Amino acid sequence: MIFDSYRSGDSVLHRMAPGPKLLSLCVLGTLLFFFDEIWLAATAFAAVSMLYPLAGFGPAVILAQLRPVFWVFVLIVAAQLLFGDAAFGVVLALRLAALVLLAALVTLTTRSSEIVDALIRTLAFLRPLGVNPARVGLTISLALRFLPVLARITGEVREAQHARGHGGNPVATAIPTTVRTLKMAHEIAEAIEARGFDD
Amino acid sequence: MTTRDLVLIALFAALTAALALFPPIALPLTGVPITAQSMGPMLAGAILGMRRGGLSQVLFLLLVMVGLPLLSGGRGGFGVFPGVTGGFLISWPIAAVVIGLLWRRLGSGIVGQVLAVAVGGIGVVYLIGTPWMAVVLGWSIDAGFAAMLPFLPGDIIKALLTVAIARGVARAYPLR
Numbered sequence: 001m002i003f004d005s006y007r008s009g010d011s012v013l014h015r016m017a018p019g020p021k022l023l024s025l026c027v028l029g030t031l032l033f034f035f036d037e038i039w040l041a042a043t044a045f046a047a048v049s050m051l052y053p054l055a056g057f058g059p060a061v062i063l064a065q066l067r068p069v070f071w072v073f074v075l076i077v078a079a080q081l082l083f084g085d086a087a088f089g090v091v092l093a094l095r096l097a098a099l100v101l102l103a104a105l106v107t108l109t110t111r112s113s114e115i116v117d118a119l120i121r122t123l124a125f126l127r128p129l130g131v132n133p134a135r136v137g138l139t140i141s142l143a144l145r146f147l148p149v150l151a152r153i154t155g156e157v158r159e160a161q162h163a164r165g166h167g168g169n170p171v172a173t174a175i176p177t178t179v180r181t182l183k184m185a186h187e188i189a190e191a192i193e194a195r196g197f198d199d
Numbered sequence: 200m201t202t203r204d205l206v207l208i209a210l211f212a213a214l215t216a217a218l219a220l221f222p223p224i225a226l227p228l229t230g231v232p233i234t235a236q237s238m239g240p241m242l243a244g245a246i247l248g249m250r251r252g253g254l255s256q257v258l259f260l261l262l263v264m265v266g267l268p269l270l271s272g273g274r275g276g277f278g279v280f281p282g283v284t285g286g287f288l289i290s291w292p293i294a295a296v297v298i299g300l301l302w303r304r305l306g307s308g309i310v311g312q313v314l315a316v317a318v319g320g321i322g323v324v325y326l327i328g329t330p331w332m333a334v335v336l337g338w339s340i341d342a343g344f345a346a347m348l349p350f351l352p353g354d355i356i357k358a359l360l361t362v363a364i365a366r367g368v369a370r371a372y373p374l375r
Contacts, residue, residue: 005266005276025277068274072283076336084337092337096281103277107266115265139205143258146213147269154217171360175367178246182372185210189203197202 005107013055013109018118025106032095038087041094048101055109065104066097073097116140138197142188149184153177204251207374211247211255212262215239215291216269233353234271238361240291241320244298245312245365246374252295260288286331287324294323302365309362316358321351 008014013021032044052062073093080089116137123133157173221235239259243252259269268275270288279285298319305311325347333343 005268029281065278069278069282072336075283079336079338079342083339089337092335096335099281100278103281107276107278110266112265112267119261119265135200135205139209139258140261142206142209143212143262146210147216147267150210150213150217151220154220158221171363171367174360174364175371178242178364178368179372181210181214182207182368182374185206186203189201189206192202192206 005104006111007057007061007108009056009109011055011109013051013105016109018110018114019122021106021110022115022118025102028102029099032099036088036091038091038094041091041098044098045094045101048098048105051105052101055105057108061108062101065101065108069096069100138192150181153181207247208251208255208258211239211243211252212258215243215256215259216262216267219269219271233350233357235357236271237287237291237320237324237354238357240295240324241298241316241358241361242364244295244319245302245316245361246368247295247299248303248374249296249299252299253292256292256295260292263288281335283332283335284328285335287328289331290324290327293327294319297323309366312362312366313358316361317355320358320361321354324354 028044032041035041049062052058073096076092076096077086077089080086080092120133120137120140123131123136127133157177161170161173215236216239218235218239240252240256243255246252247255263269263275263279264277266276270279270284279288296319298315301315301318302312305315325344329343329347330340332338332346333340336343338346
């Protein structure tokens with residue numbers, strides 16, 4: 001994996017299988033939206049925050065997860081102070097904070113590759129519908145390999161535009177770039193088939 | 200699905216990620232920044248068609264979900280879906296499918312193609328993303344749509360760029 005948000009550790013949460021972790025995230029996340037009581041949202045927030053020390057993360061990690069959504073909290077509370085009741089704003093903010101923290105905790109304690117593997121295993125149930133998990137896995141691996149390639153091509157295009165004094169026509173650069181990557185995709189497909197990967 | 204289809208799906212998932220690397224452009228009138236990333240589903244639908252285009256966006260969301268920081272601003276992981284922009288992200292596969300479907304149905308005229316990208320890439324995206332945003336923020340749906348108005352000019356420009364690029368690509372390298 002090139003980069004992911006995983007932080008190594010040896011806690012109960014790190015050792016837990018990715019499947020149950022993802023399932024509990026979905027269930028808890030959905031349940032939270034059915035209740036508007038403030039005590040429930042506060043309990044959920046407190047409970048999720050207490051899972052962080054359990055995974056070996058300090059308060060700094062919790063704050064780092066909440067920082068990107070800080071302005072959302074401001075918007076929520078401001079809107080409720082202006083148009084609604086402040087208590088409901090607090091419920092919304094606590095609920096969002098609990099959800100974001102819980103979701104981030106799954107990401108922090110699970111390697112991307114583990115999540116991908118769990119998803120591919122789950123897809124085996126779709127085999128009767130014509131889904132081939134091995135081909136899904138190949139597509140995911142290809143996309144991961146394309147990420148740095150496309151990032152490099154994008155960088156080259158930006159440099160080229162910069163060298164032309166920002167006056168470059170974006171369409172005039174995008175068309176050859178897209179055609180170039182489509183040709184690359186065609187060659188890669190031929191190479192994969194030449195090596196006997198088929199269903 | 201041929202192997203080439205799989206490679207193209209992977210390619211456009213990665214392309215959608217790469218679009219996050221273009222710096223946001225501040226609009227002259229409103230000052231609201233627009234990012235290039237929402238062109239991902241537009242280009243996928245217009246160039247790859249509904250099946251491959253839709254799947255490329257599903258794959259992109261999957262990569263975001265597993266924790267890769269591929270969204271504009273380096274965000275990623277499960278945490279982005281319950282957030283304000285979650286609905287917009289969820290709408291991308293549907294947008295690509297609608298664009299691919301209409302692109303084929305409305306013929307090869309430029310007006311039909313602009314309509315296809317606008318309906319899927321703006322209409323579908325706003326219809327799914329805005330109520331989601333309003334619920335997260337505790338706003339009324341009307342307030343949510345009003346807040347989206349500053350983004351409309353930028354999204355129209357992106358739709359027009361998408362049609363220009365897709366037409367040029369189709370002329371230079373037609374895909375089946």
